[in-house]
Amino acid sequence: MPKSLTPPLAKLNQEIEGHAREFGLDFFETIFEVVSYDELNMVAAYGGFPTRYPHWRWGMEYEQLSKGYEYGLSKIYELVINNDPCYAYLLESNSDVDQKLVMAHVYGHCDFFKNNFSFRHTNRRMIDDMANHATRVRRWIDKIGVEKVEDFIDRALSLENLIDQHAPHIRRNPDPQRAEDELKSNERVEGFKVNREYMRGFINPSEFLDSQRKKVEEEKAKTKKFPERPQRDVLAFLLEHAPLEPWESDILSIIRDEAYYFAPQGQTKIMNEGWASYWHSTIMTRRALKDDEVIDYADRHSGTMGTRPGALNPYKLGIELWRDIEERWNKGRFGKEWDECDDLRARRSWDKKLNQGREKIFEVRKHYNDITFIDTFLTAEFAIDQKLFVYGFNDKRNSWEILDREFRKVKNKLLQQLTNFGQPIIEVVDGNHDNRGELLMAHKHDGQDLKGDYARETLRNVQSLWRRPACIITRYDNKGVLLRFDGQNHTEKKIDL
Amino acid sequence: MSLRIHQDHSRFKQIVRGKIKSNLRKYVQKGEMIGKKGKDTISIPIPFIDIPHFKYGHKEQGGVGQGDGEVGQQLSPGAVQPGDGHQAGQGEGDHSLEVDVTLDELAQILGEELRLPNIERRQNEKIVTQKIKYTGVNTTGPESLRHFKRTYKQALRRQIAMGTYDPARPVIIPTREDRRYRSYKLQELPETNAVIIYMMDVSGSMGDEQKEIVRIESFWLDTWLRHQYKGLEARYIIHDAVAREVDRDTFFHTRESGGTMISSAYKLCRDIIKSDYPKSAWNIYPFHFSDGDNWSADDTRQCIEMLREDILPGVNQFAYGQVESPYGSGQFIKDLREAVGDSTNVALSEIADKDAIYASIKDFLGKGR
Numbered sequence: 064m065p066k067s068l069t070p071p072l073a074k075l076n077q078e079i080e081g082h083a084r085e086f087g088l089d090f091f092e093t094i095f096e097v098v099s100y101d102e103l104n105m106v107a108a109y110g111g112f113p114t115r116y117p118h119w120r121w122g123m124e125y126e127q128l129s130k131g132y133e134y135g136l137s138k139i140y141e142l143v144i145n146n147d148p149c150y151a152y153l154l155e156s157n158s159d160v161d162q163k164l165v166m167a168h169v170y171g172h173c174d175f176f177k178n179n180f181s182f183r184h185t186n187r188r189m190i191d192d193m194a195n196h197a198t199r200v201r202r203w204i205d206k207i208g209v210e211k212v213e214d215f216i217d218r219a220l221s222l223e224n225l226i227d228q229h230a231p232h233i234r235r236n237p238d239p240q241r242a243e244d245e246l247k248s249n250e251r252v253e254g255f256k257v258n259r260e261y262m263r264g265f266i267n268p269s270e271f272l273d274s275q276r277k278k279v280e281e282e283k284a285k286t287k288k289f290p291e292r293p294q295r296d297v298l299a300f301l302l303e304h305a306p307l308e309p310w311e312s313d314i315l316s317i318i319r320d321e322a323y324y325f326a327p328q329g330q331t332k333i334m335n336e337g338w339a340s341y342w343h344s345t346i347m348t349r350r351a352l353k354d355d356e357v358i359d360y361a362d363r364h365s366g367t368m369g370t371r372p373g374a375l376n377p378y379k380l381g382i383e384l385w386r387d388i389e390e391r392w393n394k395g396r397f398g399k400e401w402d403e404c405d406d407l408r409a410r411r412s413w414d415k416k417l418n419q420g421r422e423k424i425f426e427v428r429k430h431y432n433d434i435t436f437i438d439t440f441l442t443a444e445f446a447i448d449q450k451l452f453v454y455g456f457n458d459k460r461n462s463w464e465i466l467d468r469e470f471r472k473v474k475n476k477l478l479q480q481l482t483n484f485g486q487p488i489i490e491v492v493d494g495n496h497d498n499r500g501e502l503l504m505a506h507k508h509d510g511q512d513l514k515g516d517y518a519r520e521t522l523r524n525v526q527s528l529w530r531r532p533a534c535i536i537t538r539y540d541n542k543g544v545l546l547r548f549d550g551q552n553h554t555e556k557k558i559d560l
Numbered sequence: 561m562s563l564r565i566h567q568d569h570s571r572f573k574q575i576v577r578g579k580i581k582s583n584l585r586k587y588v589q590k591g592e593m594i595g596k597k598g599k600d601t602i603s604i605p606i607p608f609i610d611i612p613h614f615k616y617g618h619k620e621q622g623g624v625g626q627g628d629g630e631v632g633q634q635l636s637p638g639a640v641q642p643g644d645g646h647q648a649g650q651g652e653g654d655h656s657l658e659v660d661v662t663l664d665e666l667a668q669i670l671g672e673e674l675r676l677p678n679i680e681r682r683q684n685e686k687i688v689t690q691k692i693k694y695t696g697v698n699t700t701g702p703e704s705l706r707h708f709k710r711t712y713k714q715a716l717r718r719q720i721a722m723g724t725y726d727p728a729r730p731v732i733i734p735t736r737e738d739r740r741y742r743s744y745k746l747q748e749l750p751e752t753n754a755v756i757i758y759m760m761d762v763s764g765s766m767g768d769e770q771k772e773i774v775r776i777e778s779f780w781l782d783t784w785l786r787h788q789y790k791g792l793e794a795r796y797i798i799h800d801a802v803a804r805e806v807d808r809d810t811f812f813h814t815r816e817s818g819g820t821m822i823s824s825a826y827k828l829c830r831d832i833i834k835s836d837y838p839k840s841a842w843n844i845y846p847f848h849f850s851d852g853d854n855w856s857a858d859d860t861r862q863c864i865e866m867l868r869e870d871i872l873p874g875v876n877q878f879a880y881g882q883v884e885s886p887y888g889s890g891q892f893i894k895d896l897r898e899a900v901g902d903s904t905n906v907a908l909s910e911i912a913d914k915d916a917i918y919a920s921i922k923d924f925l926g927k928g929r
Contacts (some may be wrong), residue, residue, distance in 0.1 A: 105565040114564070120611065122572030123657075125565045130660075213571075220611045372627040373635045379626070454635060455622035463635040466622070477624045487614050511616045520612035535614075 065096035065113070065152070072097065072153065075163055082350045083170035087425065088342065090173035091187075092148035095166070097155045103139055104128040106152060110325070111144045112193045116200035116317070118216055140367070141165045141339075145176040145328065147187035160356040164363055167346040171339030174428075179334070181327035181432050189324050196317045203310045215311055218524040219318045224486045225297035226322050228330065293490035297504065297525075298322070300491045305528050315528070329484040330432045337381015338428055340367065344382065373454060373463055375477075380449070384436070387445050388427060389420030434481050441477070443470040451477075479509065487513060489535070501547075502529045506537035513537050522548045536560075576659050577669060579606045584673045588921065589914045591776045601660045609657045667787030670780065674921060677928030679788045679843075679876070693747045701741025710740035754789040754843035754876075756782065757832060759825045761850030763800040764817040765887035773883050773911055774849045775812050780921050781847060789843060795832055799825035801855070805832070821855050822848075822892065823862040830870045839874040846875055847924070852882045852890035860892065864899045872903060877929040879907040881920060905929055 068076060076095060083090070098106065108124035109115040131137035140161075143151040151169040153162055176182050186192055204212045254267030254275060294300045298319040302312055328335070344364060352360055368379045391397055395415030404410055431439065446468075453467040453476045467473070482488075488507040496503035502525065506513060518535065525548075526533040532549040536558065543560035546553065580587070583606075587593055593602055625635070670676065697710055715734035719725040725732075760766070760774055786792045796811035797803050803824035806814065829846050837844055854860045872878055878900075882893040893908055900906050909923035910916075 101563060105563050108565055108568075117568055117571070119568055119572040119575050121565060122568035122570070123609070125569050126572060126659075217611060221613060224613050224615075370626045372625045372629065373623075375624055375626060450627055452625055452627075452629070452631075453622065454625045457634075460634065463622075465625070465629050465631050465633050465635065468631060473624055476622070480623055485616075487616060489614055506614070514615055514617040517612045517615055521614050524612070 065098050065102060066155075068095055068097060068153075071159075072162060075159065076166055079163055079166040079346065079351060080170065082346045083167065083174075083342070085350075086342070086345065087421075088170055088174040089177060090149065090170055091146075091177050093143075093169060093173050094148050094150050095153050095169075096150065097153050099155055100132060101129075103142065103152055103154055104132065107139050107142055111142050112190060113150075114194045114197050116197040116216075117204070118213065118220075120220070140363075141168050141172075143169045143172045144190060145172075145182060145185060145187070146190045149173040149176065150190065158359065160352070160359045161363060163351050164343050164347060164360065167351065168339045168343035170346075171342035172335060174342070175331070175335045175338045178429050179327075179331060179432075180430055181331050185327055186320075186324055192320070196321070199313060199317065203314065207310055212310070212314070215314055216318070218527055219315050221521050221524040222298060222301070222528075223318050223322045224484075225489055226299075226319060226326065227295040228326050228484055228486075230296055230323070288492075289494045290491060293492045293505065295488065295490045297489060297491050300494070301525075301528050304494055306530055307528065311528075326484065327432075330434070330481075333377045333381045333384070333433045333481075334428065334431065334436050335381070336377040337383075337385050340378045340382040341385045341424075372465075375480075383449055384440055384445065385424055387442075388440050389424050391420075392423035393418050393420035395419075434478060437474070437477055437481065441474055446470045446473050482509070487511070492536075496534060499531070501532040501534060502526075504533070504535040506535060508538040512539050515539070518546060519548070519553050522546055522553070526550055576606055576609065576661070577665070579609060580604060580661065580666070581669050581673050584669065585918050588776070588780060588918045591772055593779065597663075597779075598660075600664075601662050602666060603658045604661050606657050606659050609659075663783050664787050667783045670784060670921075671787070674918075674925070676784065676922070676925045679785075679928055691747045692744050694742050694744045696743045698741050698743040699737075699739070701743060705742040705744075707740045707742050711738055714738040714740055753791040753793070753841070754785060754845060755793045755795065755837050756785060757795045757797065757829050757844070757846040758811065759797040759799065759803075759829060759846065759848040760811065761800070761820055761822070761825075761853075762798045762814045762816045763820045763853075764815075765820075765851050765853055765885050766815075766883070767885060770849075770851060770883040770885050771812060771815075773914060773917060774881070776914070777849075777881065777911070777917050777920060778847070780917075781924060784921075784925055785845065797825050797828050797832075799828075803828040819855050820850070820853055821859050822850065823859045823866065826863050826866045826871065830866060833871070833874060844875040845877055845879070846871060847879045847881065849881045849883055850892060851885035851887065852892040853887065854892050860895050864895070867896075867900055872900065872905060875905065877905045877907055877924075877927065879909070879924045881909045881911055881924070884910070884912045 072095070080093070104125055106113060107128055108121045115121060128137070128139070132139075139154075141151065143149055149169070149172075151165075151173075153165060157165070200212065200216075254272050257263045257266050290300065298315065301307070302315055302319070307315065347360055347364075368376065368382070370376045370379055393416075394413055395401070395417040396410075396413050401410075401413065404413075427436070427440070447470070451468070451473045452465045453472050454463055455466045456462075457464050488509075489504050490507065491502065492505045493501075493503040495501070504525070518537070522533050522535060527550075532547055534545055534547040536543065536545050538544065538560065543558040545556045545558050547556070548554075587604065593604065629635075671678075697707055711734050712732055715732050715738040716725065718735075718738060719732060758778055760771075762771075782792070782794065794808070796806050796808055798806055798811055798814050798816075799821065800816045801819040801821045801824065803821075805828065825848065833839070833844060833846075854863070867878065880893065880896055882890060884890070890910075893910060896906070896908060901908065904927075907924050907927060907929075909920040911920045
């Protein structure tokens with residue numbers, strides 16, 4: 064089982080923590096534990112947590128990680144949990160230089176967790192909550208049976224990405240629009256127009272007005288939609304309205320809680336990994352590295368920063384962007400004057416010696432997420448420097464190829480990839496579709512089609528929770544389609560959008 | 561020490577096993593498994609093991625990459641990373657995960673699914689192998705077996721006793737007398753051995769499809785028998801008008817023209833058994849595949865005679881599989897059925913096409929002999 068730091072490691076940690084503080088990093092207390100490969104693979108399979116509820120997919124994850132390590136394909140370097148205190152793991156067989164690098168990297172993450180706005184609403188006691196979730200699931204298993212519970216978890220997990228990724232920051236209730244509507248609806252039913260006030264009682268007797276009012280109410284009830292506005296938190300909708308057994312809703316709420324916990328990490332991947340890499344590199348090269356460790360360090364560092372043409376390495380993109388921002392704010396390459404300068408030579412030698420870089424990046428790490436980070440700071444120069452390109456699949460040649468290097472397109476594609484954490488946006492639009500209690504969802508199509516077989520399988524899982532037919536409107540090849548699963552059969556109907 | 565994850569891991573393996581079981585018929589018919597065979601394991605694509613989500617089709621998606629290259633340049637295969645980091649299959653309709661399964665496990669699944677009885681060993685525990693077992697520690701031995709911990713312990717003990725140990729500078733230097741070595745004993749383990757003698761007609765009438773069937777079928781027979789016996793040997797005989805012994809690769813890839821004399825193969829089989837596999841020590845399994853055409857009734861008579869007198873008395877089971885071909889008359893199985901069909905240690909099977917392999921395996925292995 065995990066061990067606390069040995070005296071030499073504790074000393075290293077003290078040193079690295081000191082450097083991190085000196086540079087102005089601000090983090091929760093950080094607890095390192097020393098683990099073996101097997102334990103590290105286990106913890107990684109559990110998403111970083113020492114305890115999760117029992118489920119086979121952790122086992123699958125574990126098998127893949129162990130195999131990747133056995134075959135020498137992959138090795139997990141760092142694992143850190145966003146919690147207060149932060150927990151992080153050190154591999155017992157690593158060399159000192161590796162341990163220092165990991166520690167420095169971890170302090171970068173912990174600073175980010177503590178300060179970036181995306182994490183403001185995350186549960187900092189998640190370690191305890193995960194353990195509680197595990198206990199609850201185990202108790203349900205004892206009561207209901209492992210097969211049933213596991214089967215339900217499988218189905219619930221299939222829907223885990225159907226949450227409102229930005230929900231923690233948006234207060235949707237009380238809903239002013241709804242109140243407004245409600246207020247308007249209270250406007251009187253006036254009956255026939257009355258010119259002489261004393262005639263009112265005769266022309267519009269109160270029984271008549273009452274019946275008119277009732278009619279309006281009924282009319283409204285009929286057209287009243289449920290939900291009133293599309294709801295992006297499909298899991299919440301199911302929790303509120305699906306006919307779930309108590310144990311089912313408990314498990315579904317566990318899955319939802321955990322999904323919300325992980326959401327901000329998905330939204331700040333580039334920033335967060337870049338930030339941690341920036342700091343491990345800064346701390347190591349400026350302070351911690353001994354002469355005889357340079358080669359090993361360079362080898363590890365370049366291993367993390369390596370890129371492949373068809374994949375974006377968040378560590379690499381992130382660290383380069385942070386450095387670019389720092390340089391630009393050091394040299395004053397921002398603002399109106401800079402933007403309007405089109406003299407290439409002047410731009411190249413531009414240096415106003417402002418030295419605001421450090422300050423700027425600390426500010427940026429507070430207030431941005433990946434989308435706003437890329438949107439604000441990815442410049443044309445940077446895209447060219449970093450050789451970014453858009454790639455796509457060429458059906459004719461049956462291969463992936465470079466489609467474009469134009470800055471606008473690169474940036475748009477990148478932003479599109481990051482929108483909603485790279486997941487399709489799906490909303491519940493009607494809980495009483497066709498007036499038959501069917502669940503209707505809509506996919507907000509943004510140019511990319513859903514993966515068909517996955518969509519049908521997922522729809523099957525929605526149906527099994529809703530216990531009535533489930534439908535989703537999407538688009539394939541630019542044509543509107545309604546997919547429906549009624550519990551037995553899948554159907555597909557063309558519709559006009 | 562057992563990790564908590566081991567429960568989830570074994571649950572995962574159990575699920576994989578269930579998937580293999582329910583898809584076994586499909587796997588049996590397809591030859592693809594043979595190509596994916598490693599030394600002791602086989603990679604099996606398991607459909608629908610991951611958890612489906614609403615997500616984008618990867619080909620739809622494309623993305624942003626980083627590196628050199630002109631617009632229009634192809635990215636090398638494998639350079640593109642599937643969107644979600646899992647090993648999702650390529651293309652629509654195919655979300656499968658490749659899982660390594662040991663051959664032993666696969667045999668167990670085959671046995672359960674086909675309800676195969678375990679083989680009753682004819683020859684029990686006659687052959688013996690030796691195994692090294694480490695039993696203790698000695699003061700002499702080869703350097704490769706030096707027991708480091710015990711050696712240093714011994715040295716520490718000596719230094720403390722002599723008063724030369726300094727806790728402030730804990731240097732321990734073992735001397736010759738401190739050295740300790742692992743000692744071992746040879747254990748004799750009984751083991752049962754078996755041999756499969758594959759025979760195949762490679763005359764002109766046996767086409768590629770027929771051979772493919774034999775190849776697939778022999779893979780499953782191998783797998784099952786290997787599961788039943790610790791040491792399994794396999795010998796390969798091909799024949800047209802004459803028979804010769806070949807290696808496995810040649811066995812599956814030879815095509816000859818000319819006539820068919822089945823007796824030539826049986827004769828060679830008989831000789832191999834006689835010289836290499838005394839029936840007192842070996843479990844013997846001759847498997848013969850042909851399309852059922854023999855040169856003459858006279859040759860068939862010879863075959864039957866040889867079977868009755870030389871082969872059947874010494875083997876666990878003789879199996880004949882007749883693979884349907886457009887050219888063969890399919891007479892041979894009828895003759896065998898008539899002559900030796902009643903013998904308990906004869907298994908006959910007609911294999912019409914790949915779909916029939918599943919049932920045929922049961923014909924061959926269902927008797928538990």
